[in-house]
Amino acid sequence: MDAVCIEDQTARFQKAADFLNAGNSSYLDARRNPASGKKAALDLIAAAAGEIGSRVGGQSLQGFGEWLLKDAGKVRISTLNAASLACIQSENWDLAKRLANAVNSVDHHDLLAQRLHDAAAIKSSDLSLPVDDWLKDKFCKAPFEQIETRANETVHFCCSAWQPVPIGRLDQKPERVWNSDVAKEIRRSILDGDYSYCSRWHCPMISGRRLRKLEQMGASSEVMTIAKGRNAPEKPDTFSLKQTPNRAILSHDRSCNLSCPSCRTKVIQINRKQSADLDSLINKDYADFLSAASRIKVTGSGDPFASRHFLNFLKHFTATNTRAQRLQLHTNGLLLDEATWNRLDLWGHVDSIWISADAADAETYSVVRRGGTFERLLSNLRFLGNMRRAGAFSKLRLDFVVQKQNFREVPAFASLAQHVGANGVYFLRLRNWGTFTQQEFEDQNVCDPSHPDHPELLSVLADQRLRNPLVELGSLQPFVRDALDRQHKSAC
Incomplete structure (x- = not known):
C-alpha cells in the first residue's frame, strides 16, 4: 500500500x-x-x-x-x-x-x-455462554439481604467489581436506596435467572459455581412470596422489600496506612471534616437502618484501623451495641494488635477477621504490600490466630490477590495461613482499580490466558495444598478447573 x-x-x-x-x-x-x-x-x-x-x-x-x-x-x-x-x-x-x-x-x-x-x-x-444456562435456575441472596457503601458515594448490593451497577447514593436515605428502581431491576434479574448486572469473572459465587436454587438458599418468607408472584402483572412493585439488609459492607472510606500497587498509587487519608461528615451520616441514618443486621463488615476499601472515620464508627458501635458477634473486620492486619483490640473493646463484638496479605515471604510482601512490615504482620497474625483458637471470634481468613509478583507463592500462602492459626484462605484475581496503565495491568495479570506466565500459574493451581477445605479459590476457580484438567490429561 x-x-x-x-x-x-x-x-x-x-x-x-x-x-x-x-x-x-x-x-x-x-x-x-x-x-x-x-x-x-x-x-x-x-x-x-x-x-x-x-x-x-x-x-x-x-x-x-x-x-x-x-x-x-x-x-x-x-x-x-x-x-x-x-x-x-x-x-x-x-x-x-x-x-x-x-x-x-x-x-x-x-x-x-x-x-x-x-x-x-x-x-x-x-x-x-455456558454459564448463562447454569445461572437460569440459580438464586443469589445478596440483592435481597445486603448492601455495600462505596468511597465514590454510591451504594451497591455487593462489591462493585461483582455487581457494578449502583442502586443509589450514600447521601440518599438508605430506605429509598434499598428499594430504588435499579435495586428492583437487579432483584428481577436474579429471580428471572439472567443475572444481567453481575460479573461472570469476578463474582466468586458465579465463577466458583457456588450458587444454588432458590429453595436451597434459605431465602426469607418475604423473598419466597416475591419469587412466587414475580410475574403477576397487577403487582408492578413486586421487587420492593419491607425487610432491611441482614448484612452491610461499609467501604465508603479508602483511608489506609499502606499503598499497595494493586489498589492505589499513594497513601490515602481523608481529612477531619470529611471524616466528621461521614461520622454524622453513618452513625445516624445508617445506624438506624442497619440496626437489625446480623453482620456488618468494615471495610472493603481501605483499613478500618488507619481510618479516623472507621475508628470512630467502631468506638461508637462497641459503646452503643450489646455484645453480639456482628462485626466482620477486613484489614491488612498491621494495626490490629492486642493493644488496639483492648482499646476499642472489641471483645464479644467480632464475628470474623479477614487479613489482606498477598505474600508468603518478606521480600514479596515488601513489593505487593508497599509500606508494610512482614515481621509485624506475622506477630499480629499469631496473636489473632491464638484469639481465634480461644473462641474470641469464629473466622480468621487470609486473603491473597494473585498477580505476576506473587503467584508462585499461592501454595505456600495456604500453608502459612494454617501455621498462624487461620481457618480460611481466600484467593482472587487481580483487578485494575485505576492504578495501572493498560500495559502495566496486562504485564501483571497472569490470569489472562494469553499472559506468558499463565501456563505456570495453572501448574501452581494444581498443587495439592490448594485442595484443603479451608481454601476458597473464588474468582480463580475457572483456572483451577483448567489446571486440574491439564494435570489429568498429562497423567493419562
Whole structure:
C-alpha cells in the first residue's frame, strides 16, 4: 500500500473512531443506570458495531482493529467494544478477544467486555455462554439481604467489581436506596435467572459455581412470596422489600496506612471534616437502618484501623451495641494488635477477621504490600490466630490477590495461613482499580490466558495444598478447573 493510500486509510479510521468515541458517555450511562424505556448498553454497542462496517468497510475491519489497539489507552471503551462485537460478527475471534481485553485491562467493571472476550474464546456469535444456562435456575441472596457503601458515594448490593451497577447514593436515605428502581431491576434479574448486572469473572459465587436454587438458599418468607408472584402483572412493585439488609459492607472510606500497587498509587487519608461528615451520616441514618443486621463488615476499601472515620464508627458501635458477634473486620492486619483490640473493646463484638496479605515471604510482601512490615504482620497474625483458637471470634481468613509478583507463592500462602492459626484462605484475581496503565495491568495479570506466565500459574493451581477445605479459590476457580484438567490429561 503506497503512502497516499495509508494516509487515506488512517484518516478514515480516525474519522470512524471519532464518531464511535462520541457515543461513550451514552454507553457508560446505560451501563451504570439501567432503566425501562432506555436503550441497553448492548443495544448501543450493537448499533455502533453496525456503523463500523459502513465507515471503514468490512475488508478493513482487521486493519481498523489493529489500528485501535496500537493506542488503545486513548480509545474510548465503547469503541473498543463495538470493534470487538464487529469482529465476532465476522468471526474474527482472535482480534475480538484482544479488543475486549483492552477494555478489561483498564476497566474491570465492564461486563460487556468480559462477555465479548468469553464469547470470542468459545466462538459464540450470539454472545451466549455456558454459564448463562447454569445461572437460569440459580438464586443469589445478596440483592435481597445486603448492601455495600462505596468511597465514590454510591451504594451497591455487593462489591462493585461483582455487581457494578449502583442502586443509589450514600447521601440518599438508605430506605429509598434499598428499594430504588435499579435495586428492583437487579432483584428481577436474579429471580428471572439472567443475572444481567453481575460479573461472570469476578463474582466468586458465579465463577466458583457456588450458587444454588432458590429453595436451597434459605431465602426469607418475604423473598419466597416475591419469587412466587414475580410475574403477576397487577403487582408492578413486586421487587420492593419491607425487610432491611441482614448484612452491610461499609467501604465508603479508602483511608489506609499502606499503598499497595494493586489498589492505589499513594497513601490515602481523608481529612477531619470529611471524616466528621461521614461520622454524622453513618452513625445516624445508617445506624438506624442497619440496626437489625446480623453482620456488618468494615471495610472493603481501605483499613478500618488507619481510618479516623472507621475508628470512630467502631468506638461508637462497641459503646452503643450489646455484645453480639456482628462485626466482620477486613484489614491488612498491621494495626490490629492486642493493644488496639483492648482499646476499642472489641471483645464479644467480632464475628470474623479477614487479613489482606498477598505474600508468603518478606521480600514479596515488601513489593505487593508497599509500606508494610512482614515481621509485624506475622506477630499480629499469631496473636489473632491464638484469639481465634480461644473462641474470641469464629473466622480468621487470609486473603491473597494473585498477580505476576506473587503467584508462585499461592501454595505456600495456604500453608502459612494454617501455621498462624487461620481457618480460611481466600484467593482472587487481580483487578485494575485505576492504578495501572493498560500495559502495566496486562504485564501483571497472569490470569489472562494469553499472559506468558499463565501456563505456570495453572501448574501452581494444581498443587495439592490448594485442595484443603479451608481454601476458597473464588474468582480463580475457572483456572483451577483448567489446571486440574491439564494435570489429568498429562497423567493419562
